[in-house]
Amino acid sequence: MKKLRFSLMILVSLFSLVLSGCGTLTTLSSQALESAHAPTATPVAAEAPAASGSHFTKSGTWDTLEQTLEHIYDTVSPSVVSIQVVKKQTVTLPEQLPLPFFNLPVPQEPKEQYQHGAGSGFVWDTDGHIVTNNHVIEDADKITVEFSDGTTVPAEVVGTDSDSDLAVVKVDLPAARLHPVTLADFTQVHVGQLAVAIGNPFALENSMTVGFVSALGRSLPVDSGDANSPVYTIPDVIQTDAPINPGNSGGVLVDDNGQVIGVPSAIISPVRASAGIGFAIPSAIVQRVVPVLIAEGHYVYPWMGISGISLDPDLAQAMGLDSNQHGALVVDVLPDGPADKAGLRGSDRQITVDGLDRRVGGDVIVAMDDEPVQTFEDVVSYLVRATQVGQTVNLKILRDGHERQVKITLGERPDAEVTSSKNGGRATAQGGWLGITGMTLTSEVAQAMKLPTGQVGVLVGQVANGSPADEAGLRGGYKPLTIHGQRILIGGDVITALDDQETDSMETLQSLLQETEPGQEITLTLLREGKEHTVPVTLGERPAP
Numbered sequence: 001m002k003k004l005r006f007s008l009m010i011l012v013s014l015f016s017l018v019l020s021g022c023g024t025l026t027t028l029s030s031q032a033l034e035s036a037h038a039p040t041a042t043p044v045a046a047e048a049p050a051a052s053g054s055h056f057t058k059s060g061t062w063d064t065l066e067q068t069l070e071h072i073y074d075t076v077s078p079s080v081v082s083i084q085v086v087k088k089q090t091v092t093l094p095e096q097l098p099l100p101f102f103n104l105p106v107p108q109e110p111k112e113q114y115q116h117g118a119g120s121g122f123v124w125d126t127d128g129h130i131v132t133n134n135h136v137i138e139d140a141d142k143i144t145v146e147f148s149d150g151t152t153v154p155a156e157v158v159g160t161d162s163d164s165d166l167a168v169v170k171v172d173l174p175a176a177r178l179h180p181v182t183l184a185d186f187t188q189v190h191v192g193q194l195a196v197a198i199g200n201p202f203a204l205e206n207s208m209t210v211g212f213v214s215a216l217g218r219s220l221p222v223d224s225g226d227a228n229s230p231v232y233t234i235p236d237v238i239q240t241d242a243p244i245n246p247g248n249s250g251g252v253l254v255d256d257n258g259q260v261i262g263v264p265s266a267i268i269s270p271v272r273a274s275a276g277i278g279f280a281i282p283s284a285i286v287q288r289v290v291p292v293l294i295a296e297g298h299y300v301y302p303w304m305g306i307s308g309i310s311l312d313p314d315l316a317q318a319m320g321l322d323s324n325q326h327g328a329l330v331v332d333v334l335p336d337g338p339a340d341k342a343g344l345r346g347s348d349r350q351i352t353v354d355g356l357d358r359r360v361g362g363d364v365i366v367a368m369d370d371e372p373v374q375t376f377e378d379v380v381s382y383l384v385r386a387t388q389v390g391q392t393v394n395l396k397i398l399r400d401g402h403e404r405q406v407k408i409t410l411g412e413r414p415d416a417e418v419t420s421s422k423n424g425g426r427a428t429a430q431g432g433w434l435g436i437t438g439m440t441l442t443s444e445v446a447q448a449m450k451l452p453t454g455q456v457g458v459l460v461g462q463v464a465n466g467s468p469a470d471e472a473g474l475r476g477g478y479k480p481l482t483i484h485g486q487r488i489l490i491g492g493d494v495i496t497a498l499d500d501q502e503t504d505s506m507e508t509l510q511s512l513l514q515e516t517e518p519g520q521e522i523t524l525t526l527l528r529e530g531k532e533h534t535v536p537v538t539l540g541e542r543p544a545p
Helices: 002-015 030-037 060-079 283-296 313-318 376-386 443-448 506-514
Strands: 017-019 025-027 080-091 111-123 129-132 142-146 152-154 156-161 166-170 194-199 207-221 233-240 252-254 260-267 278-282 306-310 328-333 349-353 356-360 364-368 392-399 402-409 436-440 458-463 479-483 486-490 494-498 521-528 531-538
Touching: 060 080, 060 194, 060 207, 060 252, 080 129, 111 260, 129 283, 156 283, 166 283, 194 233, 194 260, 207 260, 207 376, 233 260, 233 283, 233 376, 260 283, 278 283, 283 376, 306 376, 313 349, 313 356, 328 376, 328 479, 349 458, 364 376, 436 506, 443 479, 443 486, 458 486, 458 506, 494 506
Parallel strands: none
Antiparallel strands: 017 025, 080 111, 080 142, 111 129, 129 166, 142 152, 156 166, 194 207, 194 252, 207 233, 233 278, 252 260, 260 278, 306 328, 328 364, 349 356, 364 392, 392 402, 436 458, 458 494, 479 486, 494 521, 521 531
């Protein structure tokens, strides 16, 4: 309540001030505010002039705000540093014009160029450890740290973690010259409270900007720079309207006690400047990651081995669930990952919603260790803040509309290269329509699915929603596997015969389907989880393209 009253008092004070044409602050009485909105002006008794040299009359609340901000700056500013980096690059310049008469180009020798960058950081301890963003010092050949008193020293990288965008460098200075920050208890951070950013925007050292915590629980995607890398997110990110600009990255976002609630990392802006939407890595992640970076140089995240999305009404209804059902829909299950070993299932069919293809049919996580899961972000957040590698997590899931309990022993998050691509061909040639995409089973895929060596057939990749294959209960793939740089989905049914005729390839299956007609009933022989099944399917009319 104290912070709420404080924030409201600040807002009242700010609303009582307006900017004049020349940019100075002018105090308006309540009568003057009323007359500004009235159709006719009412004379108001003149107020006593302000004290000589004053532009406005200060209230006790305004004095309190000024004193608070001054105290924050005086306390925190000595802990915030400016970080300059130099990156060496070798480039080949374009060829020069041809030599006269010979028409031969003049080759250019590769030349070294230097890229300069700047960001912010803050003192972590009296041992000389400085925390910043990973993207500030990534691939740097030279790092220099400048303190608020002008002291400039070189720094060396101690540890980096791209998945939280945090890094630690170290400087050699006496402990008496170092002023560590204090981290806030993140559980006490709330929307609407004061948020103060201190850093070096546009290389303007030790600049302070003021705003509020705009939102909590945002997610930031991790930019690995590699399209083949898994997509991870940073959970529980703070959104603030405190102006954050290029150069603020790696600095501090503090509360009204001068304690660090987050590390500014990114902004949303069409002009690369503050548009009132900035993001900061929460202090809870900073407290968890930084000590490990100092001790070991890297941070290992717990990992389930799934990708997913938040369940929405369209997906819920397509899966026969209540439209108000919440949870995290499992889309892909990585082969041999913790979720795969625990028997979790990914989405095995596809629907079209508002012109977009979306996958459904997987398990829906509704709780982790008895904590409710409303969105997929809840899963990511719980893994990062509350678990560790080797820990067993109890999941409550919905599978085919029925509740189940699943135990998963978490593994170590890998750096595997996984890409997004579509599976093989589409079994939609002439003749009756089956409604699947698939690929010819290869020895590598068969081995990954623990099938016998030499097994042939057609691996079902995706099943079109409402198709004959869908109505017959065929299952598509849900475990991404990268082979020769291409991602495929395995784990689906393997069609081995159509009406007792062997389907040893996708081309064979398509050829057999060309000889059928819509409405014709066929029998598919298939392998599902290593066991043979026969499934009757009534073929349909091929939908218009």
